Amino acid sequence: MGGQLLSLLLLLSLGRLVTTDDNEDPAFSRCDYNNEQTVSTCLQPMLDYANRLQEDTGMQFPLHGGSIFNKLCEIYHQFQECVEEVHCTSISIDAVSASYGYMCGPGMPLFERHAxxxxxxxxxxxxxxxxxxxxKAMTDAQKKYKNAFGDPYLKAMCTAMDGYLRCSHPTITTTCGNEAWGLVSTVTRDSLRVTMPNCDMGNALF
Structure with a gap:
């Protein structure tokens, strides 16, 4: 039930993909270490599921269908409840919300329609x-740059995502239609706005 383009690899790399947050809400201060530890604990079930999904299916770019979509949204809602008492700016919370907020919220009926x-x-x-x-391109980038998640790494990840979008666009639109591709575009754009804000996917998403 539902398709979402953003790779689980991005989710697995949340803490490494974003090093700054230029859009930080002035009403909230950046989370301190203790709050980030709370967020990290809340995020663990989602990361564990993503790891299992990759090991079982090899899917790093799932157009989540059926039970996978249900489970992801269930874990996402549990994550929301878990971080309810975190009243500070957390990039991890923002990234998860950007990736799954629409898919598991107002966009759910459309995702279910195209499941x-x-x-x-x-x-x-x-x-x-x-x-x-x-x-392969993302795995190679991770191996090449290891813990140096700076501009070269982000550029390599952006290039891999761009290639994936351009390559998969014809298949998705031909098989599922323009509305389905619109869902993929919405979730991808929302997700990258937080995880890789300098990654311009405009041409690949149209």
């Missing part, structure tokens, strides 16, 4: 090639 089609796309050989190429 079966997104699951069909996951089995398409052309789409699988797009996913595998982008997964």
């Amino acid at each position: 079966a089609c997104f699951a069909q796309v996951e089995r398409d050989t052309t789409y699988m090639s797009c996913k595998e190429a982008a997964t």
Whole structure:
């Protein structure tokens, strides 16, 4: 039930993809160490599920269908409840909300409408090639830059995402239609605005 473009790899790398937050809400101060530890604990079930999903299916760019979508949204809502008492600015909270807030909130009926089609796309050989190429590019970037998650790393990740979007766009629109691609675009744009704000995906999303 629902498709979302943003890779679980981005979610797994939340703390490393963003080093600054230029859009910090002035009404809240940046979270201190103790609050970030609370957020990290709340985030762990989502990271654990993402890891299991990658190990079981190899999907780093899932157009989440069926039970996967249900489980992700269930864990997302649990995360929201877990961080209710965190009243400070946390990039991790912002990134998770940007990635899953629409998909598991107001956009849920549309994602459910296209669930079966997104699951069909996951089995398409052309789409699988797009996913595998982008997964390899991201894995190579992680190995190359290790813990140096600066501009070169972010540029490599952005390039991989751009290639994935351009490659998968025809398959998704042909199989599922323009409305489905619009959902992918919305979630991707919202997610990258927080996780990689300097990554311009404008041309790849249209």
